Each structure stands twice: as structure tokens, then as C-alpha cells.
Amino acid sequence: MTVNAEHALERIVIIGAGIGGCHAARELASDHDVTLLESSDVAAGATGLSAGVVAPTLFYGDLPDIARHANEFVREFDGTDAFSFTERHRLDFVSAEEAEDARETASELTEAGFDVTYLERSRLSSEFPRIDSPEDGGAILYGDTGWVDPYTYANALRTDAQSRGASVETGVEVTEITTANGRVTGVETTAGRYDADAVVVAAGWRTQELLPTGLTLPIRPYRTQCVVLEPSEPLDEATPIGRIGSEHLYFRPEHNGDLLVGGAHETVSDPLAASSDADESFTRQVASVVPSVLSGFDDAGFVNGWAGIDVATPDTRPIVDQPPDAPDGLVVSTGFNGLGIMTSPIVGPTIRERLTGERAPFSTAPFRADRFDVSGSSFAYTSTSEL
Numbered sequence: 001m002t003v004n005a006e007h008a009l010e011r012i013v014i015i016g017a018g019i020g021g022c023h024a025a026r027e028l029a030s031d032h033d034v035t036l037l038e039s040s041d042v043a044a045g046a047t048g049l050s051a052g053v054v055a056p057t058l059f060y061g062d063l064p065d066i067a068r069h070a071n072e073f074v075r076e077f078d079g080t081d082a083f084s085f086t087e088r089h090r091l092d093f094v095s096a097e098e099a100e101d102a103r104e105t106a107s108e109l110t111e112a113g114f115d116v117t118y119l120e121r122s123r124l125s126s127e128f129p130r131i132d133s134p135e136d137g138g139a140i141l142y143g144d145t146g147w148v149d150p151y152t153y154a155n156a157l158r159t160d161a162q163s164r165g166a167s168v169e170t171g172v173e174v175t176e177i178t179t180a181n182g183r184v185t186g187v188e189t190t191a192g193r194y195d196a197d198a199v200v201v202a203a204g205w206r207t208q209e210l211l212p213t214g215l216t217l218p219i220r221p222y223r224t225q226c227v228v229l230e231p232s233e234p235l236d237e238a239t240p241i242g243r244i245g246s247e248h249l250y251f252r253p254e255h256n257g258d259l260l261v262g263g264a265h266e267t268v269s270d271p272l273a274a275s276s277d278a279d280e281s282f283t284r285q286v287a288s289v290v291p292s293v294l295s296g297f298d299d300a301g302f303v304n305g306w307a308g309i310d311v312a313t314p315d316t317r318p319i320v321d322q323p324p325d326a327p328d329g330l331v332v333s334t335g336f337n338g339l340g341i342m343t344s345p346i347v348g349p350t351i352r353e354r355l356t357g358e359r360a361p362f363s364t365a366p367f368r369a370d371r372f373d374v375s376g377s378s379f380a381y382t383s384t385s386e387l
């Protein structure tokens with residue numbers, strides 16, 4: 001679904017300076033007239049609230065070209081502006097019943113060329129002294145994972161986009177996408193009108209409300225939470241990232257030795273009414289589970305906690321495409337299911353392919369908008385913490 005070749009593709013407006021919009025702007029700015037419009041500030045939505053865990057091999061191991069592309073991007077981009085990628089092993093704990101499947105997953109990923117092994121519980125503590133598996137099985141060990149600071153990541157992309165010629169305007173809210181004769185013509189905003197040959201809607205959970213009447217995406221907003229704990233002794237660089245599947249919790253060390261713990265996914269019908277604080281029940285769950293996995297957390301201090309809104313799709317993968325029946329030149333980038341930071345490197349090449357026909361270095365089919373047989377938000381929600 002490329003923009004009709006009879007029409008010039010020069011001016012592109014991108015709505016939303018989250019991680020998706022910033023990637024799109026950086027990719028397209030080198031050969032188009034790109035304007036990135038953000039109602040608030042760069043990374044003001046889900047992006048700035050993210051834990052920044054990067055583990056594409058785990059979540060996209062079935063699509064190896066995509067996992068590789070995402071893994072390579074953060075390493076190549078490392079050092080751009082203030083952005084850095086912190087490499088760190090990741091442990092995904094599994095129960096004894098899950099151990100056989102986990103061994104198989106590890107060996108399939110190894111065969112596909114990824115750095116993944118299965119560790120028996122007895123080996124966990126010798127390899128990772130502060131870890132005590134909460135499960136009686138073991139853990140899948142990923143050697144190619146890490147984390148980023150999402151705010152710095154988005155801003156480094158924004159700076160790079162600007163150096164390639166993009167104009168970035170914050171504090172400008174798009175109120176309407178305008179069309180004529182089945183094509184987009186631009187956007188109306190709180191700062192006036194912008195003409196465009198193509199419009200990329202990367203507005204997070206607000207993407208749906210910006211679409212022309214009658215266009216309904218299979219997406220729904222959900223809320224998820226993080227808390228940061230301070231242990232009695234700071235975590236060191238040997239402390240891995242981890243996931244406690246049975247508790248739907250994940251964790252990663254902070255640079256100062258604290259621990260960030262995330263989890264608690266629930267759909268919300270009104271994101272504006274949802275609390276941006278971590279719930280007491282979630283904080284209590286974290287406080288009771290973490291000491292059984294990591295030493296030094298029996299009397300941990302509570303540093304802070306928060307909640308944010310991301311967007312779910314029926315198959316947990318994003319929609320980066322021109323939706324069926326959308327006017328020509330309209331492309332959306334949304335539905336990252338809590339994995340938008342690690343998945344974001346696919347956004348630029350996929351949008352370029354949709355708009356210009358130039359092929360991305362991986363198959364973009366998993367991100368097509370017409371892959372669902374449902375529309376609207378009536379589908380059952382699957383959290384990526386269950387994958």
C-alpha cells in the first residue's frame with residue numbers, strides 16, 4: 001500500500017514525538033520535507049514512562065530478521081548524542097513444568113544464531129550471585145539483551161532527525177487530518193494548518209481519535225506500572241535483567257544500583273481517568289516477591305512508582321501501515337503492546353516501505369493493518385507478560 005506514484009511525496013507530517021514518531025522522522029528526513037508535531041514534549045507519552053528493557057530476541061525470536069534488525073540498531077545508534085545502550089544478560093525464570101519447553105526454545109534460538117542458553121536452577125546462583133530463582137525449574141539466559149534510557153533515546157533520534165533536516169515542533173496539537181478526493185492534504189492544529197502529501201499518525205493511544213470518521217483500528221489502551229526499589233547494598237554490573245513469569249513481573253538494575261520492577265497490565269476504557277501512580281497493591285506485590293529472587297531487598301526502600309498507558313493489538317504486534325479504507329497518504333504507527341522501545345527500530349524502514357515502496361531489510365508483513373479479522377476494541381487482551 002504505497003502512496004500513489006502519480007502524486008509527489010514531498011511534505012510529510014508526523015503526529016506524535018514518542019519513540020515511533022521520532023524514528024519515523026529520522027528515517028524520512030534525509031529525502032523528504034518532514035515536520036514532526038507533538039502536542040506536549042518529546043517522549044511525553046508512554047515512551048518517557050518506559051522501563052527501557054531491550055529484548056527483541058525473546059519477543060521476536062520467531063521473526064529472526066526483525067529481532068536482528070532491532071538488536072543491531074541499538075548497538076549502531078549507541079553513542080549518538082547522549083544515547084547509550086547498556087548490554088546486560090536477561091534471565092527468564094521458568095517452573096519445572098515449563099523447563100522442557102524452555103530448553104527447546106533456547107536450542108531453537110541458538111540454532112537461529114542468537115546467544116541464548118538454558119540454565120538449570122543449580123547454576124543460577126553460581127553465575128549470578130545475587131539471584132535466587134523463585135521457580136524450581138531454571139531460566140532461559142539471553143546474552144544479547146540490555147536496556148536504554150527511553151527519554152534520551154527519543155531525544156537522540158529527534159536531534160538526529162533535525163540534523164537531517166526535519167522540523168520538530170512541540171506544544172502543537174493536531175486536531176484534524178484533512179483529506180480531499182481520497183487523499184490526505186494536511187492537518188489542522190492548535191498552531192494553524194500544515195499542508196502535507198502524507199501524514200503518519202504515531203500518537204500512541206490517541207491514534208484512534210485522530211483517524212477520519214469510520215476508520216477503526218483493532219487497538220485498545222491498557223495501563224501498566226513500574227516501581228523502583230533501593231536495596232541495602234547497591235546492585236552491581238553482574239546483576240541481570242529478569243522476568244518472573246509466574247508473577248508477571250520483570251526487573252532491571254538502574255545505573256545507581258537500584259532496581260526497577262515492572263508489571264500489572266490491565267485494559268482501561270478511559271486512559272485520561274487512569275491513575276498515573278503505581279497502585280499500592282502492585283507495590284506490595286513487588287515488595288513481597290523481589291526479596292525471594294534477589295538478595296539485599298528484605299528492607300529495601302521505595303524510591304518511586306508510576307503508571308503509563310500503552311496500546312494493545314489482538315496479536316501483540318504493532319500496526320505500522322495504511323489502514324484498509326484509509327485515504328491515500330495516511331499511515332499509522334501504534335499498538336506496541338509494551339514493547340515499543342525495543343521494537344521501535346522497525347518503524348522507520350516500515351513506514352518508508354509503505355510510503356515509497358522501497359523495501360525494508362525485513363518482512364513488514366507482521367505489521368500490516370489488514371492482518372486482523374476484528375476491528376475496534378472488542379478483542380480479548382493478551383499481555384506480552386504471558387508470552
Ligand SMILES: Cc1cc2nc3c(=O)[nH]c(=O)nc-3n(C[C@H](O)[C@H](O)[C@H](O)COP(=O)(O)OP(=O)(O)OC[C@H]3O[C@@H](n4cnc5c(N)ncnc54)[C@H](O)[C@@H]3O)c2cc1C
Pocket residue numbers: 015016017018019020021037038039040041042043044045046047048049050051052053054172173174175202203204205206210224225226262306307308309310311333334335336337338339340341342343
Ligand atoms: C510503564 C511502562 C513501561 C514500559 N516498559 C517498556 C520496556 O521496558 N521496553 C519496551 O520496549 N517498551 C516498554 N514500554 C512500552 C513503550 O514505552 C511503548 O510501546 C512506546 O513508548 C510507544 O511509543 P509511541 O511512540 O507509539 O507512543 P507514545 O510514546 O505514547 O507517543 C505518542 C505521542 O503522541 C503525542 N500526541 C498524542 N496526540 C497528539 C496530537 N493530537 N497531536 C500531537 N501529538 C500528539 C503524545 O503527546 C505522545 O508524545 C513500556 C510502557 C510503559 C507505559
